[in-house]
Amino acid sequence: MKETTIAGLAREGGVGVETVRYYQRRGLLGTPQRTGGVGLAGGIRRYGEDDIRRLRFIRTAQTAGFTLDEIRELLALDASEDRHRANVLARERIVALDAKIAELSAARASLLRLADACGSTSKGPCPIIAAFEQE
Amino acid sequence: MKETTIAGLAREGGVGVETVRYYQRRGLLGTPQRTGGVGLAGGIRRYGEDDIRRLRFIRTAQTAGFTLDEIRELLALDASEDRHRANVLARERIVALDAKIAELSAARASLLRLADACGSTSKGPCPIIAAFEQE
DNA sequence: ATAACATCCGTACCATGGTACGGAGTCAAG
DNA sequence: CTTGACTCCGTACCATGGTACGGATGTTAT
Numbered sequence: 001m002k003e004t005t006i007a008g009l010a011r012e013g014g015v016g017v018e019t020v021r022y023y024q025r026r027g028l029l030g031t032p033q034r035t036g037g038v039g040l041a042g043g044i045r046r047y048g049e050d051d052i053r054r055l056r057f058i059r060t061a062q063t064a065g066f067t068l069d070e071i072r073e074l075l076a077l078d079a080s081e082d083r084h085r086a087n088v089l090a091r092e093r094i095v096a097l098d099a100k101i102a103e104l105s106a107a108r109a110s111l112l113r114l115a116d117a118c119g120s121t122s123k124g125p126c127p128i129i130a131a132f133e134q135e
Numbered sequence: 136m137k138e139t140t141i142a143g144l145a146r147e148g149g150v151g152v153e154t155v156r157y158y159q160r161r162g163l164l165g166t167p168q169r170t171g172g173v174g175l176a177g178g179i180r181r182y183g184e185d186d187i188r189r190l191r192f193i194r195t196a197q198t199a200g201f202t203l204d205e206i207r208e209l210l211a212l213d214a215s216e217d218r219h220r221a222n223v224l225a226r227e228r229i230v231a232l233d234a235k236i237a238e239l240s241a242a243r244a245s246l247l248r249l250a251d252a253c254g255s256t257s258k259g260p261c262p263i264i265a266a267f268e269q270e
Numbered sequence: 271a272t273a274a275c276a277t278c279c280g281t282a283c284c285a286t287g288g289t290a291c292g293g294a295g296t297c298a299a300g
Numbered sequence: 301c302t303t304g305a306c307t308c309c310g311t312a313c314c315a316t317g318g319t320a321c322g323g324a325t326g327t328t329a330t
Binding site for chain 1: 286290295
């Protein structure tokens with residue numbers, strides 16, 4: 001069973017150590033028991049595969065546009081029986097995502113107009129503002 | 136010739152007055168000469184169609200993922216002869232946009248898997264983390 | 271000409287998502 | 301058994317893109 005330290009976890013998740021710690025503070029990742037440690041103090045926390053999966057999930061959920069607070073809810077839901085709530089959150093996000101994708105596609109079209117207009121050999125200023133006007 | 140105050144400009148651009156003022160501070164919008172005003176002080180600034188177009192451009196450029204600093208550069212470029220620079224910026228952003236659109240599409244697929252898995256009638260927890268795992 | 275409302279501007283504050291610092295403790299190698 | 305790298309934790313700081321406050325001044329309707 002592969003166990004690692006916070007640095008290993010961060011590496012596996014493609015983030016920095018400080019970011020892992022930040023997620024812990026925000027309640028997205030747990031803080032395992034410290035191992036070793038003399039008496040009351042010290043010791044190092046060890047992380048396993050579950051933590052890595054969890055961290056990776058956080059990153060991909062972020063790309064889906066969930067905020068860290070929403071991701072915290074999703075993570076709580078993952079273990080709960082509330083399938084309905086999970087379903088609602090997913091569908092809401094799909095709608096938002098579709099809107100965002102449409103928006104970006106429109107922006108892409110504008111940029112293509114811009115690049116075309118400013119790629120030609122003719123002289124003079126490039127009408128940047130105008131290129132966005134037919135949105 | 137339709138002239139308006141900052142509140143009208145903000146309304147036309149779909150933003151708040153404070154946001155307009157923020158863009159002015161950031162150098163994205165100008166501050167026209169104050170009209171009226173007794174002696175050295177006071178007077179109200181008036182805005183025209185150009186300002187409205189400029190403000191709308193800022194908003195749509197933001198949806199294309201440009202930062203306010205980049206938008207400031209675009210606005211400066213709009214009047215300049217540097218067609219090449221404009222072209223480069225546009226093409227760079229198209230590449231970034233394509234990547235972002237692909238990312239969002241992948242996230243959408245994950246969410247659809249999630250909604251499917253959690254929409255079924257069966258009981259138990261909904262595997263939210265797992266639904267994102269085949270990315 | 272006065273009340274009611276807008277503008278102007280500086281400054282402060284906010285949310286989000288981190289990133290950095292520094293002192294104390296821990297651990298493995300030589 | 302010391303040196304060097306890493307961990308832990310609290311706290312501070314950062315960038316981005318705003319939002320709010322408040323006093324002085326300007327404008328407009330009655």
